[in-house]
Amino acid sequence: MSNISIVGAGAVSPQGFDLVDVDTSGDTFEVAAIPAELESGDRRARKLMGRGAHLASIATRKALMGAKWSDCDQIGFFMGVGASSPGIKDLTALLRSSYRDGALSMESLGEKGLRSFNPLHTFMLLPNFSMCHSALIEKITGPNGVYFSRGTGTVVALMEASYSVESGACRRALCGGADSALHPLTRAEFRRDGRENNGLVPSEGAAVLALAHSDAPDRISVETTSIHPGRRAGLASAAASAVLEISGEVDSCFIVPWGEVARATLRTAVNARWPAIEVHDLSLVIGESLAASPALAWTAAVAKLRRSPGRIAILSAGIDGDIGLVILARERSR
Amino acid sequence: MSVFIHSVGTVSPLGSTWQATADALALGRTAIAPIVDFDTTGFPCTVAASMSGANARADRRIPLMLQALAQVQHSIHAGRIGVFIGAESGLARFINAFELSRVAGGDANFDHDRFANNIDEALLAAIAEPRTSAASVADSVARHVNATGPIETISLACASSSAALVQASRALKLGECDVAICGGVGADVDPIMLAAFSRLGAVSVRGQSCPFDVRRDGFVLGEGAVAMVLSRERMEPAIEIAGTGMTLDAHHLTTPDSDGDGAIRAMRIALTEAKLDGVDYVQAHGTSTPVGDMVEAKAIRIVLNPTTPVGAVKGALGHWIAGAGALSIACAWEAVANSRLLPTVGLQTPDSEYPLNHVQHRAQDVRARTAMANAFGFGGANCSVILRRCDV
Numbered sequence: 001m002s003n004i005s006i007v008g009a010g011a012v013s014p015q016g017f018d019l020v021d022v023d024t025s026g027d028t029f030e031v032a033a034i035p036a037e038l039e040s041g042d043r044r045a046r047k048l049m050g051r052g053a054h055l056a057s058i059a060t061r062k063a064l065m066g067a068k069w070s071d072c073d074q075i076g077f078f079m080g081v082g083a084s085s086p087g088i089k090d091l092t093a094l095l096r097s098s099y100r101d102g103a104l105s106m107e108s109l110g111e112k113g114l115r116s117f118n119p120l121h122t123f124m125l126l127p128n129f130s131m132c133h134s135a136l137i138e139k140i141t142g143p144n145g146v147y148f149s150r151g152t153g154t155v156v157a158l159m160e161a162s163y164s165v166e167s168g169a170c171r172r173a174l175c176g177g178a179d180s181a182l183h184p185l186t187r188a189e190f191r192r193d194g195r196e197n198n199g200l201v202p203s204e205g206a207a208v209l210a211l212a213h214s215d216a217p218d219r220i221s222v223e224t225t226s227i228h229p230g231r232r233a234g235l236a237s238a239a240a241s242a243v244l245e246i247s248g249e250v251d252s253c254f255i256v257p258w259g260e261v262a263r264a265t266l267r268t269a270v271n272a273r274w275p276a277i278e279v280h281d282l283s284l285v286i287g288e289s290l291a292a293s294p295a296l297a298w299t300a301a302v303a304k305l306r307r308s309p310g311r312i313a314i315l316s317a318g319i320d321g322d323i324g325l326v327i328l329a330r331e332r333s334r
Numbered sequence: 335m336s337v338f339i340h341s342v343g344t345v346s347p348l349g350s351t352w353q354a355t356a357d358a359l360a361l362g363r364t365a366i367a368p369i370v371d372f373d374t375t376g377f378p379c380t381v382a383a384s385m386s387g388a389n390a391r392a393d394r395r396i397p398l399m400l401q402a403l404a405q406v407q408h409s410i411h412a413g414r415i416g417v418f419i420g421a422e423s424g425l426a427r428f429i430n431a432f433e434l435s436r437v438a439g440g441d442a443n444f445d446h447d448r449f450a451n452n453i454d455e456a457l458l459a460a461i462a463e464p465r466t467s468a469a470s471v472a473d474s475v476a477r478h479v480n481a482t483g484p485i486e487t488i489s490l491a492c493a494s495s496s497a498a499l500v501q502a503s504r505a506l507k508l509g510e511c512d513v514a515i516c517g518g519v520g521a522d523v524d525p526i527m528l529a530a531f532s533r534l535g536a537v538s539v540r541g542q543s544c545p546f547d548v549r550r551d552g553f554v555l556g557e558g559a560v561a562m563v564l565s566r567e568r569m570e571p572a573i574e575i576a577g578t579g580m581t582l583d584a585h586h587l588t589t590p591d592s593d594g595d596g597a598i599r600a601m602r603i604a605l606t607e608a609k610l611d612g613v614d615y616v617q618a619h620g621t622s623t624p625v626g627d628m629v630e631a632k633a634i635r636i637v638l639n640p641t642t643p644v645g646a647v648k649g650a651l652g653h654w655i656a657g658a659g660a661l662s663i664a665c666a667w668e669a670v671a672n673s674r675l676l677p678t679v680g681l682q683t684p685d686s687e688y689p690l691n692h693v694q695h696r697a698q699d700v701r702a703r704t705a706m707a708n709a710f711g712f713g714g715a716n717c718s719v720i721l722r723r724c725d726v
Contacts, residue, residue, distance in 0.1 A: 048587065077582065081489065083467065094526070109525055111376035125530055126422055127468065127489040132587060132713030139584045141596065144715055145497060148421070148468040148487035156486055163504065189467075229482060231473075320469065322485075 004162045005219040006328070008069070008210030010062025011299040012055045013286045014203055017062070019303035020296050022254065022280040029203035029287035030182060031055065038062075041137040050084045050124035053133040055206035055292070056178035060134040063174060067210035076142040076164040076173035079208075080154025080291040081130040083186060130178050142170040149177060149291035151258070151318015152227050158298070158326060159225045161211050171212060176298075178206035179291035186290075195319065199260035203287025207295035209302070217331065220305050224327035231321040235262060238323040239269035242315055245325060251310035252278040255317070256297045258288050262317035270315070294324050305330040337503045339562050339573045339721065342664050343405025343517075345398055346558035346651055347383045351405055355558075355651075356668050359676045360697035364650045366543055366554050366680075372525055379537040382523040383556030383652035394521040395421060396474045398559035402517060403475055409563035413512025416483035418502040419472040420494025420518030422656045471519055475561075483511030489656070491711035492619070493580075494518055495560065496659025496719055500578045502564050512565065518661075519559040520654025528555060534588060538622060543653075544680035545620030545646035546627050546692060553621040556652020560660035562667075568724070571671050576704065576722035577610070579603030583714030589625055590710060594633035597708070600716035601637045604706065608720045612639050614702035615675050615693075617665040619710045620646025621653055622680070630708065631688035643700070645693040649680035659709035663719055666705035670723040673701045 011019045014029045017038055034054075039046065040061040046054060056079065064072065098105060098113035128146040135144070145160050147153035154177035161175035181187065181202035190196050211222065226245060230238030253270050257263035263281065270279055282297045289296065294316040301312040309330040316324040344351065347365035348358035358365075365383035374380040385394060399419070467473075469487045476485045484505055488498045495518020502514035522528075531537050531553075538552035564575070581603070583596035590596065605611065616638065618630055634644065647665050654661055665676045675698040684692050702723075709717045 072584075094529075107373050107375045109376075109529070113529070121530070125527070126491050126712060128491050128494075128711065128713045128715065129587065132582075132715070135582045135584050135714065136587065141582045141584045141599075143580045144490070144582050145501070145580075146489045146715075148489045150467070150469060153469075153487065156484070160501075160504075163508075227484060229485070231476070231485070232480070232482065320473075 003213050003215060004165055004211055004222045005214035006209050006222065006302055007212050007214060008063045008067025009299045009302045010059040010066060011207040011296055012058045013205035013296055015286055020282065020286055020300035021303060022282065022285060022300050024285065026285055029201055031204055034058065045133065045137060049133050050129065051180040051204065052082055052084060052130040052178040055204065056130050057134045057137060059176060059178065059206040059208040060138060060174060063208040063210045064138060069172065069210065072138045072140040074142045074170055075140050076144060076161055076170040077131060077135055077140045078145045078157040078161040078173065078175040079131040080147050080149030080157045080177035080295065081127045082149065082179035082291040084124055084127045084130065150320040151294065151316055152320055152322040152324050154291050154294040155225060155227055155316065155324035155326065162222055162225060165211055165213065173211045174208050175211065176206065176208035177291040177295035179289050180204035181288060181290050195259060199263065200258050201283065201287040203289040205286060205289040205292040205296050207292060207299040209298060220302055220328055220330045223329045224325060226325045228323040228325065230323055235265045235317065235321065239265050242323045242325040243269045243273050246313050246327065250313045252280065252312050254280045254282055254297050254301055254312060254314040256282045256293045257317045258319045266315050266317055290318065293318065298326055298328065301328045335507050335566060337506045337564055337566055337575045338568055339564055339575065339667055340569055341406040341409040341563045342667050343402040343561045344558065344664055345401040347385055348651065352664060356674065356676065359647065359650055360674060362677060362679050362695050364679050365556065366652055369523065377528060378532045378539050379541060379554065381541040381554055383554065384523045385557045394557065395471050395519045398521060399471050399475060399517065399519045399561065400478060402559040402561035403478060403515065406561050406563045407479065410479060410513055414483035415479050415481040416502060416505050416511030416514040417472050417476045417481050417485045418488065418498040418514060418516040419475060420488050420498040420656045420659060421468045421471045422489055422494065475515060479515065490715040491713050492655055492658045493709040493711035493715045493717040494656040494659060496663060496707065496709035496717035497580065499575065499663060499719060500580060500717065503575045503578065506564060506566050514564040515561060516564060517559065517561040518657035518659060520657030521557050522655050523555050523557050536588065536623065542680060543622045543649050544682065545618065545622045545649050545678050546631060546684055546690065547681050548683045548685045550622040550624060550627060552623055553648065553653040556654050558651065558654055558661065559657060560664050570725060572724035573667055573671050574722045574724050575719065577604040577608030577720040579718045581716045583716065585714055588712050590629045592625065592629060594629045594636065596714060596716045597630060597633040597710055598637055600718040601633065601706065604718040604720045608722065610704060610720065612642060613704040613706045613720060615666065615669040615705040616642055616644045617662045617705065617707045618644050618646040619662065619708045620648055620678065622648060626710065628687060630710065631690055634690060635688050641691045643675050643693050643698065644690045645676045646678040647676060649678045659717060662707040662709055666707040666721050669702040669705040670721050673699060675700050675702060
């Protein structure tokens with residue numbers, strides 16, 4: 001078994017501020033107001049954060065606490081992130097100041113709109129800030145990567161984090177995903193593409209794993225991380241390929257489908273191999289949060305493995321059309 | 335196991351190929367000029383290195399990248415193709431704001447409620463393709479070449495496309511693909527992006543990009559795209575990715591640590607991997623910002639021999655943000671592949687605080703076996719890449 005192990009985990013989801021419980025269904029897909037005691041960074045730092053960055057900072061802090069890592073120097077940090085933008089009200093303020101004689105005026109944008117643009121919001125324009133805010137707060141300085149993710153970018157983050165520890169580029173690494181599908185522009189994109197009509201339930205969240213080598217007998221190992229392309233071959237082919245890669249038996253499967261077609265495809269592939277296996281559908285519990293979805297599912301698997309040893313396969317099917325496969329395992333006591 | 339760069343394709347305001355761009359850079363030409371595609375009245379900085387005919391209402395990232403790709407496709411041989419592109423998302427681009435504003439009716443009283451409630455109507459009516467996603471560039475490249483390997487979009491601000499090359503190199507070494515297309519694109523000469531950087535105080539009010547110059551006061555935006563083909567196969571000229579280093583500053587969101595710790599570590603990690611003590615040329619990140627250039631000059635002097643020739647392309651082509659790293663790597667490639675050290679255009683009076691051996695005004699025709707390209711991004715991500723010519 002790989003000794004790249006999960007030594008800490010943190011999650012923020014509509015379910016709350018603990019690791020996702022797959023057995024608890026939910027009817028809300030927005031993260032609740034964040035308790036002050038969970039916030040990291042000071043108020044000024046939080047003002048500079050977009051939604052994804054804010055959620056990531058909380059999940060990162062929880063993962064670090066879980067791993068008992070107080071010194072973050074040289075820790076690797078790899079995140080799947082989504083599109084980033086100031087809130088819609090900030091854009092409307094810019095536009096409101098840029099109107100002249102009933103039309104959008106570039107001259108007005110320069111003269112007045114510019115002044116209404118809060119410079120703090122520049123820090124929300126670049127997706128990498130979803131990772132960098134956390135790095136700044138926690139003083140994380142090691143190898144790093146930020147992958148734009150509509151699903152598999154987050155799996156890449158886990159692959160890179162594992163590789164970085166395995167190769168010795170760093171001894172410890174954090175990885176995960178953070179995103180919000182609730183931004184009006186993102187939701188409009190979904191509506192345009194018909195995704196909400198196909199079962200996508202927009203949500204938000206963040207989850208971070210802390211990885212390191214471990215020989216502890218009850219460790220939770222990252223056994224497998226892979227991506228199965230579906231954009232050309234089709235989702236069914238990718239799902240079948242992912243299930244085929246799973247050697248031996250698993251105790252349960254977690255699926256993270258973005259919508260109905262992905263759900264049906266993943267269930268078909270899993271049930272074709274294991275007709276009676278326990279399948280947990282994370283999207284039904286916490287909705288679809290794009291870059292955060294796979295990572296939230298991994299932390300849900302961690303929560304389950306902490307309760308009882310076993311082997312869990314997590315299959316994610318994001319709107320990018322590829323399938324991510326992660327297998328986490330905790331050995332049973334001999 | 336080694337990974338080699340087989341070909342470089344570029345589209346820039348100085349030329350529609352890398353050859354044309356490099357020839358212009360070598361002569362000390364600049365592409366920085368007044369912005370004509372939108373009214374810049376009231377903007378602190380009114381110049382940029384824009385792609386000609388650029389339209390503030392169009393997303394130029396994909397067309398630019400495909401133009402660069404067309405120049406290197408001949409290098410793509412059979413096998414699994416991976417695509418690794420440095421790019422940023424476009425939620426707050428002007429094109430989106432413009433389309434959204436139409437929904438508000440455009441009357442004298444801006445109807446906030448109508449605007450907020452009808453966003454989807456605007457997008458459905460106006461935007462035919464998914465342009466807000468940063469992944470759309472990599473996706474377009476992948477479709478164009480029928481890629482069956484990994485398709486990744488790396489978003490690390492100014493270090494994005496350098497990190498994309500690091501990612502591509504790793505994927506090749508691990509056998510995840512047989513050929514990799516990597517690169518980056520910058521298309522941020524956009525009213526909202528210019529407004530954002532202006533409000534940060536990051537752009538040049540003087541309207542000049544002059545890296546390492548004592549008069550420097552900020553960067554100038556630029557646009558263009560770079561595409562490179564990488565593989566494990568050695569071809570002539572054999573330009574190897576000899577070493578890479580990536581670190582985080584964890585100091586400030588936009589300002590580097592004045593000690594240069596993050597930059598120093600990134601360069602040293604790359605040198606260690608390459609088993610080198612120094613390089614024959616540095617293509618600096620060189621943004622023409624007061625603190626950024628100072629920190630980089632200090633770091634270069636600490637890590638390398640102070641006589642190492644240094645060039646910085648942003649003096650001529652501006653700052654491509656997500657595409658900046660790939661452009662720097664292209665300049666480093668020019669040094670080792672064609673023995674041409676490209677200059678820092680715009681540099682008249684080098685800052686003497688941390689003196690460097692600048693390549694000024696014109697290129698130097700010097701045989702270089704190794705070259706380093708630096709990219710230090712907003713948010714504190716640092717990436718150094720070292721190229722080595724193996725047949726010298």
